[in-house]
Amino acid sequence: MALNSSSPSNWEGNEKISARNISRFYGSTRALADVSFSVADGEFFCVVGPSGCGKTTLLRAIAGLEDVDSGSVVIDGVPVTSPDLNRGMVFQEYALFPWRTVRGNIRFGLDRPSCECPDCETRVQELVDLVGLDGSEDAYPKELSGGMKQRVGIARALAVDPEILLMDEPFASVDARTRDRLHAELLDIWTQTEQTIVFVTHDINEAVTLADRVLIMDDDPGTVQSMVTVDIDRPRQRTAQAFVEYVIQVRDELGTSHSVTEEPLMKDI
Ligand code: ADP
Numbered sequence: 001m002a003l004n005s006s007s008p009s010n011w012e013g014n015e016k017i018s019a020r021n022i023s024r025f026y027g028s029t030r031a032l033a034d035v036s037f038s039v040a041d042g043e044f045f046c047v048v049g050p051s052g053c054g055k056t057t058l059l060r061a062i063a064g065l066e067d068v069d070s071g072s073v074v075i076d077g078v079p080v081t082s083p084d085l086n087r088g089m090v091f092q093e094y095a096l097f098p099w100r101t102v103r104g105n106i107r108f109g110l111d112r113p114s115c116e117c118p119d120c121e122t123r124v125q126e127l128v129d130l131v132g133l134d135g136s137e138d139a140y141p142k143e144l145s146g147g148m149k150q151r152v153g154i155a156r157a158l159a160v161d162p163e164i165l166l167m168d169e170p171f172a173s174v175d176a177r178t179r180d181r182l183h184a185e186l187l188d189i190w191t192q193t194e195q196t197i198v199f200v201t202h203d204i205n206e207a208v209t210l211a212d213r214v215l216i217m218d219d220d221p222g223t224v225q226s227m228v229t230v231d232i233d234r235p236r237q238r239t240a241q242a243f244v245e246y247v248i249q250v251r252d253e254l255g256t257s258h259s260v261t262e263e264p265l266m267k268d269i
């Protein structure tokens with residue numbers, strides 16, 4: 001059952017994903033150093049940290065796309081050893097097939113990506129509707145805006161109704177206004193699907209807008225700095241005092257030396 005609530009007590013005893021002392025080296029570069037945390041079933045969990053601190057490595061380890069050198073990622077009590085349809089991934093750079101239409105790209109997320117049977121077509125159309133792309137089903141990626149491309153990426157990741165959605169800075173390349181719309185749409189989808197979402201970002205405002213909890217990573221080297229529970233009802237107003245206070249708290253935890261980008265707090269005024 002999804003939580004859709006930021007009450008701290010809900011995180012206990014409801015574990016979906018557990019990272020247990022994971023470390024990952026690339027040669028002599030330490031990308032992750034003894035990282036441990038848990039994500040609750042149905043939680044919207046954000047990971048924030050400066051460039052190079054290991055966010056993508058962490059997400060790929062949860063996806064089963066990346067081996068770890070020590071420790072383990074455990075999902076529903078079972079260690080992750082390979083990718084699984086139960087974990088959908090959305091990438092920053094869309095990763096769409098240019099020769100496939102919107103419908104064709106979304107269909108690729110199904111477990112039978114070439115199948116055009118009525119059931120599969122119905123599912124593709126449901127996904128098109130879910131992400132608000134009706135009318136653009138037959139367009140090719142080059143005809144789409146960045147926001148629309150990312151909607152295709154989200155629909156494709158949702159195609160097999162995974163229990164976990166992993167998102168790596170998915171909205172970093174879209175303009176601020178589109179990003180705000182995508183935040184609202186993603187929160188709607190999350191409410192409907194009751195998925196567990198792990199969302200990586202380097203944008204503090206984005207993390208505080210979306211997250212039940214924010215994991216703050218440090219790049220010295222690839223370690224967990226702290227965790228912040230964002231106890232504000234949704235939808236959240238960026239100009240509200242509580243919102244601003246959480247942004248300041250996360251920024252302080254990150255430390256002023258880090259070059260984490262952040263939009264002006266009062267940009268919505
Ligand atoms: P982030 O997503 O937070 O920017 P990454 O997980 O991409 O960080 O990278 C963490 C560290 O690991 C960085 O120092 C990066 O250069 C290094 N790294 C990541 N992937 C590779 C790779 N395939 N080969 C070598 N080094 C890598």
Ligand code: MG
Nearest residue numbers: 055056057168
């Ligand atoms: Mg990254």
